Amino acid sequence: MAKLVLHIQNIDEAGKDYAFELSHAWLDATLQDAGLRADPAAGPGLLQLHAQQNGTEYLVNGTLQAQLVTECGRCLAEAKLPVKTVVATLFSRVSGKQLPAVQELTEDDLQREEFVGQEIVLDDLVREHLVLEVPMQPLCSEACPGIPVPERVRPPQDVFASAGSIDPRLAPLQRLRDKVPPQPESHADTGSKQVSKQASKQAPKQASKQASKKE
Numbered sequence: 722m723a724k725l726v727l728h729i730q731n732i733d734e735a736g737k738d739y740a741f742e743l744s745h746a747w748l749d750a751t752l753q754d755a756g757l758r759a760d761p762a763a764g765p766g767l768l769q770l771h772a773q774q775n776g777t778e779y780l781v782n783g784t785l786q787a788q789l790v791t792e793c794g795r796c797l798a799e800a801k802l803p804v805k806t807v808v809a810t811l812f813s814r815v816s817g818k819q820l821p822a823v824q825e826l827t828e829d830d831l832q833r834e835e836f837v838g839q840e841i842v843l844d845d846l847v848r849e850h851l852v853l854e855v856p857m858q859p860l861c862s863e864a865c866p867g868i869p870v871p872e873r874v875r876p877p878q879d880v881f882a883s884a885g886s887i888d889p890r891l892a893p894l895q896r897l898r899d900k901v902p903p904q905p906e907s908h909a910d911t912g913s914k915q916v917s918k919q920a921s922k923q924a925p926k927q928a929s930k931q932a933s934k935k936e
């Protein structure tokens with residue numbers, strides 16, 4: 722299945738340029754597990770590389786671009802995901818007897834990989850770069866309102882009361898008050914809160930000292 726292969730016998734210290742077209746079919750198959758696919762409305766992706774030998778190591782760098790689509794994190798519709806990123810990897814050739822260790826130590830933005838034999842296969846590397854470009858919450862548009870809540874499960878409009886109206890927790894009291902017929906004094910109450918507060922803080926603490934005196 723590998724498609725993106727560099728044959729090291731073609732790569733010397735002067736280096737060689739490569740351009741790989743990333744077809745929709747390849748992108749779709751490679752990215753299926755990651756919930757990504759090629760944007761059907763766009764052209765193929767492109768991987769442009771320069772590879773050069775340095776002893777037993779091969780420095781591969783260049784750019785990777787592709788038009789992908791994924792699912793919008795809010796409304797589940799299609800979210801377009803244009804990818805343009807840099808590839809910079811140093812491949813070390815190791816003996817065929819040991820399996821290449823999967824190591825992705827990043828030093829100075831340079832990724833390190835190992836390979837065996839005569840071929841450097843880039844499929845996994847490219848896949849990884851594409852997947853890493855997907856944001857945590859891809860959106861079909863910044864203004865995406867999300868999935869509309871169906872009318873029948875929507876709360877009534879007045880639940881989220883506007884400022885100034887009564888707290889919903891106090892609604893039963895409000896209803897109770899509404900049932901009480903208006904009294905003559907109730908007009909005065911509305912205008913003067915201060916009077917009623919003062920009146921309530923008087924009176925206790927006098928009865929206790931009266932019974933204590935006997936001669």
Ligand SMILES: [Zn+2]
Nearest residue numbers: 793796861865
């Ligand atoms: Zn959306």
